[in-house]
Amino acid sequence: MSLLSFFTGKKKNTASVAKDRLQLILINERGQGGVSPDYLPRLQKELIEVISRYVKIEPNDIQVNVDRQDALEVLEVKIELPPHLQK
Amino acid sequence: MSLLSFFTGKKKNTASVAKDRLQLILINERGQGGVSPDYLPRLQKELIEVISRYVKIEPNDIQVNVDRQDALEVLEVKIELPPHLQK
Numbered sequence: 001m002s003l004l005s006f007f008t009g010k011k012k013n014t015a016s017v018a019k020d021r022l023q024l025i026l027i028n029e030r031g032q033g034g035v036s037p038d039y040l041p042r043l044q045k046e047l048i049e050v051i052s053r054y055v056k057i058e059p060n061d062i063q064v065n066v067d068r069q070d071a072l073e074v075l076e077v078k079i080e081l082p083p084h085l086q087k
Numbered sequence: 088m089s090l091l092s093f094f095t096g097k098k099k100n101t102a103s104v105a106k107d108r109l110q111l112i113l114i115n116e117r118g119q120g121g122v123s124p125d126y127l128p129r130l131q132k133e134l135i136e137v138i139s140r141y142v143k144i145e146p147n148d149i150q151v152n153v154d155r156q157d158a159l160e161v162l163e164v165k166i167e168l169p170p171h172l173q174k
Contacts, residue, residue: 021114037142067090
């Protein structure tokens with residue numbers, strides 16, 4: 001299954017698709033013997049700061065999820081964008 | 088299917104899992120009447136610059152894919168990390 005079909009399948013019901021959305025996903029896959037990098041939280045914060053330079057983001061429009069399993073760490077940031085209010 | 092199980096399922100064969108990997112995915116979902124933002128290429132470039140401040144990245148270790156379907160635009164950046172050489 002491709003990434004695109006995964007997200008097309010996840011698209012919400014039409015009512016909530018009126019808003020533009022931006023989703024940032026950061027996946028860290030540790031090789032054998034690799035340790036989880038301690039920089040992910042700082043990196044996540046800085047990536048959101050970069051995005052906020054392109055689009056106006058309200059703090060309560062940001063939803064952050066972190067999921068870990070084995071050598072995989074998935075950081076997901078969902079941002080609901082104001083209707084076409086770009087800088 | 089959760090994001091984590093999607094990527095756990097995609098994990099490569101063990102031989103190539105020796106290396107740490109970082110994957111950045113940016114998904115833009117346009118609401119009704121939304122237009123595709125022209126800033127995505129610049130945003131992508133800047134996000135990679137931010138990551139390169141945390142980990143040493145060789146240009147040929149970066150693989151960028153862009154996929155579009157309907158109102159969905161998926162930008163995928165795969166980065167193979169040098170073995171534990173972090174700044």
